[in-house]
Amino acid sequence: MSEKKRGFLGRLFGSRPDDADRAESPVAVGGDEAAAGEVPALDTADIPTSGSAPDVLAFDAAPDLVEPLGSPDLPEATPPADLGPQEDVAPPELDPVPEPEPEAVSAPDPAAAPRLSWFGRLKQGLSRSSSALTEGISSIFTKRRLDAAMLDELEDVLIQADLGVDTATAITERLSVGRFDKEISAEEVRAVLAEEVEKVLAPVARPLDLDGEHRPHVVLMVGVNGTGKTTTIGKLSSKLAAEGRTVMLAAGDTFRAAAVEQLKIWGSRTGAEVVARDTGADAAGLAFDALQAARDKGVDVLLVDTAGRLQNKAELMAELEKVIRVLRKIDPAAPHTVLLTLDATTGQNALSQVEIFGRTAGVTGLVMTKLDGTARGGILVAIAAKYGLPVHFIGVGEGVDDLEPFSAKDYARAIAGLA
Numbered sequence: 290m291s292e293k294k295r296g297f298l299g300r301l302f303g304s305r306p307d308d309a310d311r312a313e314s315p316v317a318v319g320g321d322e323a324a325a326g327e328v329p330a331l332d333t334a335d336i337p338t339s340g341s342a343p344d345v346l347a348f349d350a351a352p353d354l355v356e357p358l359g360s361p362d363l364p365e366a367t368p369p370a371d372l373g374p375q376e377d378v379a380p381p382e383l384d385p386v387p388e389p390e391p392e393a394v395s396a397p398d399p400a401a402a403p404r405l406s407w408f409g410r411l412k413q414g415l416s417r418s419s420s421a422l423t424e425g426i427s428s429i430f431t432k433r434r435l436d437a438a439m440l441d442e443l444e445d446v447l448i449q450a451d452l453g454v455d456t457a458t459a460i461t462e463r464l465s466v467g468r469f470d471k472e473i474s475a476e477e478v479r480a481v482l483a484e485e486v487e488k489v490l491a492p493v494a495r496p497l498d499l500d501g502e503h504r505p506h507v508v509l510m511v512g513v514n515g516t517g518k519t520t521t522i523g524k525l526s527s528k529l530a531a532e533g534r535t536v537m538l539a540a541g542d543t544f545r546a547a548a549v550e551q552l553k554i555w556g557s558r559t560g561a562e563v564v565a566r567d568t569g570a571d572a573a574g575l576a577f578d579a580l581q582a583a584r585d586k587g588v589d590v591l592l593v594d595t596a597g598r599l600q601n602k603a604e605l606m607a608e609l610e611k612v613i614r615v616l617r618k619i620d621p622a623a624p625h626t627v628l629l630t631l632d633a634t635t636g637q638n639a640l641s642q643v644e645i646f647g648r649t650a651g652v653t654g655l656v657m658t659k660l661d662g663t664a665r666g667g668i669l670v671a672i673a674a675k676y677g678l679p680v681h682f683i684g685v686g687e688g689v690d691d692l693e694p695f696s697a698k699d700y701a702r703a704i705a706g707l708a
């Protein structure tokens with residue numbers, strides 16, 4: 290059962306009375322070299338077409354407004370208070386990022402099946418993750434009396450599902466209290482699983498707070514290649530436009546022509562202006578131009594795309610720092626939100642992405658994508674337990690409607706296979 294939801298505006302922008310108490314925590318990320326995707330076939334039926342056709346602001350011939358990195362004129366970036374030292378970028382040698390699971394799900398065909406509720410789609414999306422767990426649980430709890438061996442087996446199942454050792458231990462310890470030598474059903478175990486997972490996730494399930502204090506509110510999207518930055522920007526742009534916000538998109542992934550084209554398509558379909566330059570242009574210069582243009586036009590929200598980068602590539606991470614430094618030349622508080630997209634299919638590597646992107650780019654919140662079709666959805670629990678960073682949205686598909694504010698209860702019930 291889904292908890293009773295607030296209206297979308299409330300969920301998206303955060304109108305809970307306790308919002309003022311929510312501290313913004315810095316986050317970090319890392320990424321992988323996924324293949325550059327083709328521009329996805331966008332579901333035009335789903336994307337609002339309201340708003341006039343946007344201009345694509347090309348700055349091909351613009352003067353280089355931004356000095357090269359290291360210029361004495363650039364003010365030193367002021368790292369967020371709780372970030373580590375900026376020069377400490379040299380990341381440790383990391384294991385290669387595992388190949389994402391091959392079972393990536395293609396865009397849903399809206400005509401194929403009746404539209405499910407969001408919880409229905411979440412449950413469907415997480416079905417591989419939940420069946421890995423529920424099948425494991427069912428094979429252990431077969432009308433036997435509870436003993437230590439069963440709890441050990443359960444702990445293994447939970448750890449293999451990427452939930453993390455702490456959560457796995459919390460669940461088995463809770464089951465052990467007063468239940469030894471008593472019969473316990475798989476359903477009871479799943480109910481405890483859902484409750485413990487919700488406990489871990491509830492503190493991080495926070496709406497994205499786009500307060501009106503900053504105009505534009507600058508959102509910087511960072512992450513490893515192919516984790517869904519551009520797609521998430523498109524989905525967010527659509528949601529913001531539907532809420533009556535004016536949005537501008539900055540095509541900061543200047544490495545990949547297809548990413549720029551992809552963003553232009555999202556822009557034209559969501560009524561957002563797109564600031565773009567030619568492939569290979571300086572990403573920091575583009576971000577500077579875009580923020581200036583967004584200011585001049587009184588835009589509410591500027592969504593800045595960036596090129597995907599592996600978290601262990603120091604020079605690419607330094608480029609990200611440069612983008613942030615340059616934005617701060619115009620607005621010392623920018624970027625006001627730094628969202629890290631995490632591809633759920635990469636499993637444990639997501640932890641090091643959070644660690645390093647958080648340290649380098651001051652990540653303020655997470656978006657977990659591609660929860661559909663992966664058996665590794667449990668990783669979100671391990672990340673929440675370890676870093677406590679806000680999780681604003683989750684993605685369960687390529688369509689514009691496949692991104693929703695994160696609900697701890699829905700997620701916990703879906704992953705435990707509860708109705």
Ligand SMILES: Nc1nc2c(ncn2[C@@H]2O[C@H](COP(=O)(O)OP(=O)(O)OP(=O)(O)O)[C@@H](O)[C@H]2O)c(=O)[nH]1
Nearest residue numbers: 326514515516517518519520597659684685686687
């Ligand atoms: N199944 C599924 N696919 C997704 C989801 N989010 C994004 N994708 C797909 O993942 C692929 C990569 O998405 P992009 O938005 O291009 O990723 P990116 O991070 O901008 O990629 P780079 O620019 O290469 O760094 C595209 O085919 C998207 O349609 C999701 O939640 N579920």
